[in-house]
Amino acid sequence: MKDIPGLFGSMVFNDKVMKERLPKDTYRSLRRTMATGKHLNLDVANVVASAMKNWAIEKGATHFTHWFQPMTGITAEKHDSFISPSGDGTIIMEFSGKELVRGEPDASSFPSGGLRTTFEARGYTAWDPTSFAFVKDGTLYIPTAFCSYSGEALDKKTPLLRSMQAIDQQALRILKLFGNQDVKKVITTVGPEQEYFLIDKELFKKRSDLIYCGRTLFGAKPPKGQDLEDHYFGAIKPRVAAFMKDLEEELWKLGVPAKTKHNEVAPAQHELAPIFETTNIATDHNQLTMDLMKKVANKHGLTCLLHEKPFAFVNGSGKHNNWSISTDTGLNLLEPGDTPSQNAQFILFLVAVVKAVDDYQDLLRLSVASAGNDHRLGANEAPPAIVSVFLGEELTEILEAIENETDYRDRQKKQMEIGVSALPHFPKDNTDRNRTSPFAFTGNKFEFRMLGSSFSIAGPNIVLNTIVAETLSAFADILEKSTDLKADLSALVVKAIRDHKRIIFNGNNYSAQWAIEAEQRGLLNLKTTPEALPYFVNEKNVNLFLKHCVFSESEIHSRFEILLENYCKTITIESLTMLEMVKGHVIPAVLAYQNDLANTALTKKSLQAGLGLKLETKILARLSLLSDSLANVLEKLETSISQMKNCSGTLDSANFCKDSILPDMKATREVVDELESLVGKKYWTLPTYSDLLYSV
Numbered sequence: 001m002k003d004i005p006g007l008f009g010s011m012v013f014n015d016k017v018m019k020e021r022l023p024k025d026t027y028r029s030l031r032r033t034m035a036t037g038k039h040l041n042l043d044v045a046n047v048v049a050s051a052m053k054n055w056a057i058e059k060g061a062t063h064f065t066h067w068f069q070p071m072t073g074i075t076a077e078k079h080d081s082f083i084s085p086s087g088d089g090t091i092i093m094e095f096s097g098k099e100l101v102r103g104e105p106d107a108s109s110f111p112s113g114g115l116r117t118t119f120e121a122r123g124y125t126a127w128d129p130t131s132f133a134f135v136k137d138g139t140l141y142i143p144t145a146f147c148s149y150s151g152e153a154l155d156k157k158t159p160l161l162r163s164m165q166a167i168d169q170q171a172l173r174i175l176k177l178f179g180n181q182d183v184k185k186v187i188t189t190v191g192p193e194q195e196y197f198l199i200d201k202e203l204f205k206k207r208s209d210l211i212y213c214g215r216t217l218f219g220a221k222p223p224k225g226q227d228l229e230d231h232y233f234g235a236i237k238p239r240v241a242a243f244m245k246d247l248e249e250e251l252w253k254l255g256v257p258a259k260t261k262h263n264e265v266a267p268a269q270h271e272l273a274p275i276f277e278t279t280n281i282a283t284d285h286n287q288l289t290m291d292l293m294k295k296v297a298n299k300h301g302l303t304c305l306l307h308e309k310p311f312a313f314v315n316g317s318g319k320h321n322n323w324s325i326s327t328d329t330g331l332n333l334l335e336p337g338d339t340p341s342q343n344a345q346f347i348l349f350l351v352a353v354v355k356a357v358d359d360y361q362d363l364l365r366l367s368v369a370s371a372g373n374d375h376r377l378g379a380n381e382a383p384p385a386i387v388s389v390f391l392g393e394e395l396t397e398i399l400e401a402i403e404n405e406t407d408y409r410d411r412q413k414k415q416m417e418i419g420v421s422a423l424p425h426f427p428k429d430n431t432d433r434n435r436t437s438p439f440a441f442t443g444n445k446f447e448f449r450m451l452g453s454s455f456s457i458a459g460p461n462i463v464l465n466t467i468v469a470e471t472l473s474a475f476a477d478i479l480e481k482s483t484d485l486k487a488d489l490s491a492l493v494v495k496a497i498r499d500h501k502r503i504i505f506n507g508n509n510y511s512a513q514w515a516i517e518a519e520q521r522g523l524l525n526l527k528t529t530p531e532a533l534p535y536f537v538n539e540k541n542v543n544l545f546l547k548h549c550v551f552s553e554s555e556i557h558s559r560f561e562i563l564l565e566n567y568c569k570t571i572t573i574e575s576l577t578m579l580e581m582v583k584g585h586v587i588p589a590v591l592a593y594q595n596d597l598a599n600t601a602l603t604k605k606s607l608q609a610g611l612g613l614k615l616e617t618k619i620l621a622r623l624s625l626l627s628d629s630l631a632n633v634l635e636k637l638e639t640s641i642s643q644m645k646n647c648s649g650t651l652d653s654a655n656f657c658k659d660s661i662l663p664d665m666k667a668t669r670e671v672v673d674e675l676e677s678l679v680g681k682k683y684w685t686l687p688t689y690s691d692l693l694y695s696v
């Protein structure tokens, strides 16, 4: 048996290691920096760097890297060795405080959305001491933020840290009003549940759509999909189990608290959930998780697909972002609790989240927008593109009672008065089981279920933290001026419920009826990425981010540009891959099969009149029809691709992708999938859905 507690975090320069290895005063300065974000002076940094290097070398490291999260959505790293010439032809291993604190990668090739012109290509990485350094594959990884020469954020970590600061400030104001003087810091916590597919690596290598796009662009429906629902929570196959065990151990070494693993709904689909952590750390750890999933799969002869929709006809993959707010004193502010004094505070935070989600539906929606996720949202396998909140029957009734100032279910003698009468104790599981809601209260946290599996969780959490900070700030503005806190609190909560209850929906989010009802309620239904993204730059949202110092105006515009560009590039690559596959595989397969059929028919005919030719004729007739269709759809797709260049600007291009290229791709796929079901297996050179989904 492995010593798991000993293994856990063994490759991390964590608090325990720092305490052991740093002089007391250095340790204390560093802790202060970590807690308050205050600048670390260079003397201290030098001592930390030296201790870090010695520790890393003991763990087998020869290099160090500033690890950062550019706008590509994945992480970036450039490795430098510790070697330094000592003047006599030998070297020593060196790592200075300056190298620890700041790096200067050539940043010209990362997306910047126009923030950084190539002549000022310099970007800076700055150590984020709130996330521990670690050793992986012989390199010391230093988590860093990434910004331009002029200080604009070029990454996902910087605004995430800013948003955490915003919610900290505003939540503290509220907590003070409730007399919580001992709380010094409020953080948000996240537990991201990660879905993924595992397929055989050899088969993966035979499909350029999987290689270039991460998803299949063709594939006839297999005889068995997820119809029998026998995969979900089913017994884990040995090859997958070996992968999962290996992955867990690699994650544990890096201090990632991987906790739960199981099979998901679709064949070949699985899930991993960690124990929740501070949002910043959870974000770093989710990036590491996705990275290691790919690497460990590779070692096992498997390929891990993180795309939102690798296969049609079966569920795609998402990521559930479990989110809550906690104090440094260990109190979960979304825990209903059962003492009266906590109830008012809980209700206020709950209502703040509800109001925030209603006021900023657009931002939440666009924080999960991507070409990949467009395939899932609203397709009856994930929440629709309509943002709403699930509270469960009990909480909804409590809010109704507060709003109407009536008794709660007549169970209580006294009128429902916030902060005085006790809330009934919630049986947590009661609230847990609406699987269709995009944003569900699950007992002591919210579960944001719209994220795609390949997403960095930074974006959605930047939005969540900021919008809730805004509502808390609006509440604090009113309550801080109050002379009768109880009365004003009551009034504020009642008003908030009244104004925002339209966002609460406990029913089936997958039903067609809900889309109609949501429209009547005035809720947004932004079905696609090009429809959602423009909301990023509208005045209300720009002002929000400016007010809380999360994004500058130019940062917002650059990100908007990058997101649109990314959408266009993704669809362009997909369409070009489609053309390549049709020309390289589909057409030759169809022609070869047609040829063989025709020859068989001819041979039969010449042998003896009257021999049956029904089968050959029938298939040939169908093939001829489909070949004609293929020629037509292909021509249309090629024309559309060539028309892309006539678009003016990225939004125009994105809309063109959505309105022309995607429909042309869909039409092409339909013809090809029918051809696949018709053409003999030995002619069809691409691994089929059955091969891919049942290969492991």
Ligand code: ADP
Pocket (backbone or CB within 6 Å): 189, 190, 191, 192, 193, 273, 274, 275, 276, 277, 322, 323, 324, 325, 332, 432, 444, 445
């Ligand atoms: P599910 O029913 O969706 O499987 P679980 O109770 O297993 O839900 O938890 C799912 C995730 O929620 C886990 O990653 C867990 O660590 C996380 N979680 C639990 N409490 C919190 C919290 N206070 N803040 C953030 N995430 C949390």
Ligand code: MG
Pocket (backbone or CB within 6 Å): 193, 320, 447
């Ligand atoms: Mg879940």
